[in-house]
Amino acid sequence: MTHPVILYRVSALAKAGTLCFALCTSAVAEADERSPLVIKEQGSVIAGGRVETQPGIFDPYKPALSDGQSYHGDHVYAFYQVPVDARPLPIVMWHGAGQSAKSWETTADGREGFQNIFLRRGFSTWLIDQPRRGDAGRSLVETTIKPVADEQMWFNQFRIGLWPDTFEGSQFPRGPQALEQFFRSMTPNTGPYDIEVVSDGVSALLEKTGPAILFTHSQGGGPGWLTAIKSRHVRAIVAFEPGSSFVFPEGEGPVPIPSAFDTVSAQIVSKEQFEALTRIPILIFYGDNIPDKPVRLPAQDSWRARLEMARLWRDAVNRHGGDVRLIHLPEIGIKGNSHFPFSDMNNIEIADLVSTFLAEKNLD
Amino acid sequence: MTHPVILYRVSALAKAGTLCFALCTSAVAEADERSPLVIKEQGSVIAGGRVETQPGIFDPYKPALSDGQSYHGDHVYAFYQVPVDARPLPIVMWHGAGQSAKSWETTADGREGFQNIFLRRGFSTWLIDQPRRGDAGRSLVETTIKPVADEQMWFNQFRIGLWPDTFEGSQFPRGPQALEQFFRSMTPNTGPYDIEVVSDGVSALLEKTGPAILFTHSQGGGPGWLTAIKSRHVRAIVAFEPGSSFVFPEGEGPVPIPSAFDTVSAQIVSKEQFEALTRIPILIFYGDNIPDKPVRLPAQDSWRARLEMARLWRDAVNRHGGDVRLIHLPEIGIKGNSHFPFSDMNNIEIADLVSTFLAEKNLD
Numbered sequence: 001m002t003h004p005v006i007l008y009r010v011s012a013l014a015k016a017g018t019l020c021f022a023l024c025t026s027a028v029a030e031a032d033e034r035s036p037l038v039i040k041e042q043g044s045v046i047a048g049g050r051v052e053t054q055p056g057i058f059d060p061y062k063p064a065l066s067d068g069q070s071y072h073g074d075h076v077y078a079f080y081q082v083p084v085d086a087r088p089l090p091i092v093m094w095h096g097a098g099q100s101a102k103s104w105e106t107t108a109d110g111r112e113g114f115q116n117i118f119l120r121r122g123f124s125t126w127l128i129d130q131p132r133r134g135d136a137g138r139s140l141v142e143t144t145i146k147p148v149a150d151e152q153m154w155f156n157q158f159r160i161g162l163w164p165d166t167f168e169g170s171q172f173p174r175g176p177q178a179l180e181q182f183f184r185s186m187t188p189n190t191g192p193y194d195i196e197v198v199s200d201g202v203s204a205l206l207e208k209t210g211p212a213i214l215f216t217h218s219q220g221g222g223p224g225w226l227t228a229i230k231s232r233h234v235r236a237i238v239a240f241e242p243g244s245s246f247v248f249p250e251g252e253g254p255v256p257i258p259s260a261f262d263t264v265s266a267q268i269v270s271k272e273q274f275e276a277l278t279r280i281p282i283l284i285f286y287g288d289n290i291p292d293k294p295v296r297l298p299a300q301d302s303w304r305a306r307l308e309m310a311r312l313w314r315d316a317v318n319r320h321g322g323d324v325r326l327i328h329l330p331e332i333g334i335k336g337n338s339h340f341p342f343s344d345m346n347n348i349e350i351a352d353l354v355s356t357f358l359a360e361k362n363l364d
Numbered sequence: 365m366t367h368p369v370i371l372y373r374v375s376a377l378a379k380a381g382t383l384c385f386a387l388c389t390s391a392v393a394e395a396d397e398r399s400p401l402v403i404k405e406q407g408s409v410i411a412g413g414r415v416e417t418q419p420g421i422f423d424p425y426k427p428a429l430s431d432g433q434s435y436h437g438d439h440v441y442a443f444y445q446v447p448v449d450a451r452p453l454p455i456v457m458w459h460g461a462g463q464s465a466k467s468w469e470t471t472a473d474g475r476e477g478f479q480n481i482f483l484r485r486g487f488s489t490w491l492i493d494q495p496r497r498g499d500a501g502r503s504l505v506e507t508t509i510k511p512v513a514d515e516q517m518w519f520n521q522f523r524i525g526l527w528p529d530t531f532e533g534s535q536f537p538r539g540p541q542a543l544e545q546f547f548r549s550m551t552p553n554t555g556p557y558d559i560e561v562v563s564d565g566v567s568a569l570l571e572k573t574g575p576a577i578l579f580t581h582s583q584g585g586g587p588g589w590l591t592a593i594k595s596r597h598v599r600a601i602v603a604f605e606p607g608s609s610f611v612f613p614e615g616e617g618p619v620p621i622p623s624a625f626d627t628v629s630a631q632i633v634s635k636e637q638f639e640a641l642t643r644i645p646i647l648i649f650y651g652d653n654i655p656d657k658p659v660r661l662p663a664q665d666s667w668r669a670r671l672e673m674a675r676l677w678r679d680a681v682n683r684h685g686g687d688v689r690l691i692h693l694p695e696i697g698i699k700g701n702s703h704f705p706f707s708d709m710n711n712i713e714i715a716d717l718v719s720t721f722l723a724e725k726n727l728d
Contacts, residue, residue, distance in 0.1 A: 036448050037403040042480065043470030046548040058516040058527060060661055069513035072547040077466065079443075084400050100499040102441065106407030116406065135464040135498040137509075137551030144508040145501075145554050149433035152422040163422060183436040184410040187501030188554060190509050297424055 037119055042081040048204025049075025049131065052140055073191070076201035077101075077129040077136035080209075083119050087364050089213050089235055090124035094202065096218025096243070097193070098154070098186045100134035101127035103217060107343040108182040109173030114215065114342045117351045122364075126209055130220070131201040132191035139191020151183050156299035158339040159289050167289050171336040171344035193219070195245060199226035206233035213363055215354075218243045218339065222267065229269065229276045236363050238354055239284045241339050243306055246313040249274035249320070254312045260295065261302030264309045278322035281361040283354070284310055287337030287344075288330045323361075327353065401483055406445040412568025413439025413495065416504055437555070440565035441465075441493040441500035444573075447483050451728050453577050453599055454488035458566065460582025460607070461557070462518070462550045464498035465491035467581060471707040472546040473537035478579065478706045481715045486728075490573055494584070495565040496555035503555020515547050520663035522703035523653045531653050535700040535708035557583070559609060563590035570597035577727055579718075582607045582703065586631065593633065593640045600727050601646045602718055605703050607670055610677040613638035613684070618676045624659065625666030628673045642686035645725040647718070648674055651701030651708075652694045687725075691717065 049072055056067030079101060080090070093114060095103040104114045104127050115125050132139040152163040161167040166174070173182070202223065206212055214237045216224035221242020228234040229247070245267045248254065253266035290303040307328065314324040329337050334349065341350045358364045413436055420431030443465060444454070457478060459467040468478045468491050479489050496503040516527040525531040530538070537546070566587065570576055578601045580588035585606020592598040593611070609631045612618065617630035654667040671692065678688040693701050698713065705714045722728045 037401075037406065039401040039403055042401065043474075043476070044466055045470060045474075046545055049548060051544075052511070052513065054513045060516075060520055060526065060663065063514075063517035063520065063662055066513040069516045070547070071511050071513040071515060072544065072550075073511055075548045079469065100501075102408055102499050105443065106409060110407075110409075112407065129499065134501065135466050135493065135551050136548075137464075137498065137501075137554070138511070138548065139509065140511050142508065142510045144506065145503065146506045147416070147435050147437055147502070147504050147555075149416065149418045149430040149435040150427075151435060152424075152433045153427035156424055156427065162424065180415075180436065181410055183434070184413060184439045184500075184502065186436075187499050190501070190552060190554060191511075298427055299424065 035120070037116065038084045039119075040082045040084045040086065042079075044077065044079045045208060046075050046077050046136065047208055048201040049073055050140055071138070071140065073138040073140040074131045074197050074201065075136055075138070076131050076198075076205050077134065078126045078205055080124060080126045081115075081119055082124040083122055085122065086124045087122045089211055089363055090126055090209050091118055091213045091215055092126045092128065092202070092205065092209060093215045094128055094130065094217065094220035094224060095133075096220050098188065099217070100129050100185070100187045102185045102187075103340070104215075104342065107173055107347065108185065109175070109178040109345070111345075111347070114347070114351065117348065121351075121355060126205070126212070128202065128205065130198045130223075132189050132193070132197070134187055136201070137190040141191045141194075143189060143191050145188045145190070153299070154186070156297075157302070159287060159299070159303065160338050162297075167336065169336040170338060171346045172338040172340070173343075173345060195223045195226060199223035199230055202227045203231040206231040209233065211235050213238065213358065215342075216240065216242065217342070221245070222247075225277060228280060229273045234280060236280050236358070236361060237282045238357070239282065240341055241286055241306075242284060242310060246309050247274065247277070248313070248316055252316055254309070257305040257309050259298070259301040259305035261298035261305070264305045266309070274320065277317050278320045280323070281357070281363070282317070282322070282324040283357045284314065284324065284326040285341050285350070285353075286310070286326070286328045287339060287341050288335050290328070325357070399484070401480065402448045403483075404446045404448045404450065406443075408441065408443045409572060410439050410441050410500070411572055412565040413437055414504055435502070435504065437502040437504040438495045438561050438565065439500055439502070440495050440562075440569050441498065442490045442569055444488060444490045445479075445483055446488040447486055449486065450488045451486045453575055453727055454490055454573050455482055455577045455579055456490045456492065456566070456569065456573060458492055458494065458578065458580045458584035458588060459497075460584050462552065463581070464493050464549070464551045466549045466551075467704070467707065468579075471537055471711065472549065473539070473542040473709070475709075475711070478711070478715065481712065485715075485719060490569070490576070492566065492569065494562045494587075496553050496557070496561065498551055500565070501554040505555045507553060507555045509552045509554070517663070518550070520661070521666070523651065523663070523667065524702050526661075531700065533700040534702060535710045536702040536704070537707075537709060559587045559590060563587035563594055566591045567595040570595040573597065575599050577602065577722065579706075580604065580606065581706070585609070586611075589641060592644060593637045598644060600644050600722070600725060602721070603646065603648045604705055605650055605670075606648060606674060610673050611638065611641070612677065612680055616680055618673070621669040621673050623662070623665040623669035625662035625669070628669045630673070638684065641681050642684045644687070645721070645727070646681070646686070646688040647721045648678065648688065648690040649705050649714070649717075650674070650690070650692045651703060651705050652699050654692070689721070
């Protein structure tokens with residue numbers, strides 16, 4: 001029986017000249033958006049978490065009493081797809097604060113996100129809802145969710161622009177419909193955010209995926225570093241705008257960096273733990289419209305401080321023999337990216353940079 | 365270019381003799397689990413919901429203040445997949461209480477769920493997280509989520525068995541690992557459950573899908589009826605164990621049915637609203653281990669009362685010229701189903717019954 005994926009690859013190669021630049025020599029034969037996705041296997045799985053059981057004996061005649069009953073929580077949820085002829089390493093995609101697996105799916109303006117883009121490039125994808133978020137909602141710690149109006153704050157914080165104006169030349173999807181899809185893609189924590197709980201969850205998931213590449217976004221960056229420390233299966237990390245919790249070895253934590261938003265501090269780990277981060281290639285992206293000197297506006301200044309800390313972190317890991325590259329996109333001529341380069345209008349161009357990195361590191 | 369899906373169909377037809385029984389004459393050419401899924405398009409979208417904006421003016425220097433800020437919530441989230449050569453009507457799959465889109469994905473014991481099964485049968489699938497659940501988590505009404513131990517209650521309520529014993533001959537996935545996956549697939553409301561909010565959300569989604577078949581489960585049954593009243597796009601409903609909110613026309617509501625768990629009451633709508641339910645074919649399934657006379661055990665007796673109300677509802681709709689069929693599975697010789705026939709071990713057999721119904725009604 002003829003293998004259909006081959007037909008698509010031929011078709012994609014014919015168009016390769018217009019689709020990719022540096023990649024054309026790196027055997028990334030990418031099917032375009034009009035080609036079907038040929039999925040060998042797909043499904044969802046839950047990993048990690050804990051269980052608590054109340055003392056006493058369950059009485060089936062009084063089922064509303066908790067006596068003797070259990071509660072499973074703090075696990076991670078993942079939806080996975082394996083394309084036909086998949087490359088060896090799957091990609092685990094980890095959302096940021098207030099986000100979910102949706103981050104990597106369809107963009108706010110209806111284009112393909114990194115889920116489809118990397119499936120087309122032959123990678124298995126695992127999209128997660130981290131513990132206490134989305135479909136992994138059962139938390140072992142109580143929380144109250146209040147509808148506190150906050151979207152103009154996020155508009156500025158995510159560097160879409162300065163409300164109500166989008167930055168000139170912004171790559172963030174345009175128009176009120178896209179903005180509405182974006183706002184509605186936010187989803188709350190269903191328990192307190194806990195960096196140990198979420199990194200434990202993803203580490204447990206990696207026992208199911210085996211060796212994998214980790215993509216992290218924003219708040220996912222910090223627990224992403226911890227996951228590479230906790231799990232032997234992290235083979236590389238691509239971190240989009242990691243926002244906090246940069247881990248430094250004892251004695252090498254830099255002075256905290258204050259900003260008009262908050263103060264960015266190092267998270268200290270042991271030298272042995274830190275070593276794990278020197279053994280894998282790491283690529284970090286930051287987008288545009290980050291000031292290079294302190295400014296008064298909190299949303300702006302927070303990223304100035306974060307980018308500064310990320311550079312100190314890159315230098316620390318590399319000083320210990322690591323392999324961290326930090327790409328501040330405007331410095332290589334790619335302008336206008338928001339806090340979401342992977343779903344911005346130029347996300348194919350960003351994906352190409354990621355593919356080049358993975359090819360260079362023999363991870364594809 | 366040769367169309368690959370044709371190759372799979374040929375392959376599937378060759379195996380049809382072992383795969384299906386009554387269906388073999390109904391043009392349901394099903395690819396088996398080993399064949400790739402050929403997906404023309406996939407992605408996610410958000411529909412419906414409301415937005416609230418606080419009075420005042422947003423101050424970017426005080427972003428923690430809500431003044432002048434907005435909050436979008438109460439929308440529905442859907443992940444959709446369109447196979448190559450899709451049948452005309454997509455299937456929208458709607459979870460029950462404490463569940464999410466995960467209901468229709470991989471089963472607790474790792475088999476394919478209705479998402480893959482119906483994709484393989486050529487249907488586009490739309491799996492939702494209803495408003496205030498899962499990835500559609502932003503709610504316009506506050507809630508507190510407490511980790512109240514309740515799993516033994518659910519074990520009984522979902523008719524897996526009588527804790528800790530599984531019913532003899534049960535079709536619910538076996539073993540502690542499956543039970544753990546099942547418990548961890550539960551996810552809480554992120555706002556108060558509101559039948560109007562969730563049916564408004566799904567009705568808005570149907571404006572994006574166009575005419576569609578609705579699969580509902582349990583708590584989703586009630587708002588499913590309302591959605592068929594609110595939206596012109598519902599072409600059929602397959603309801604798995606609808607649990608409450610059966611809608612009757614004014615003057616025809618039956619006497620409430622008390623049980624050891626609660627009292628099942630009719631929800632009254634106008635005659636015009638009720639008429640909508642007489643214009644589409646409806647198939648209702650109930651599984652096994654439902655007593656036919658009152659019993660003391662709440663978890664058991666609740667389903668006796670619900671099945672009784674469902675039969676009264678079927679008769680009411682059919683009396684008005686409707687087309688409701690209720691299948692109590694043990695009555696047709698299919699034994700052991702829990703509250704989740706679509707993910708029980710015999711879910712292919714259940715899917716075959718659904719396919720036969722869709723073929724009979726020319727909905728495929």
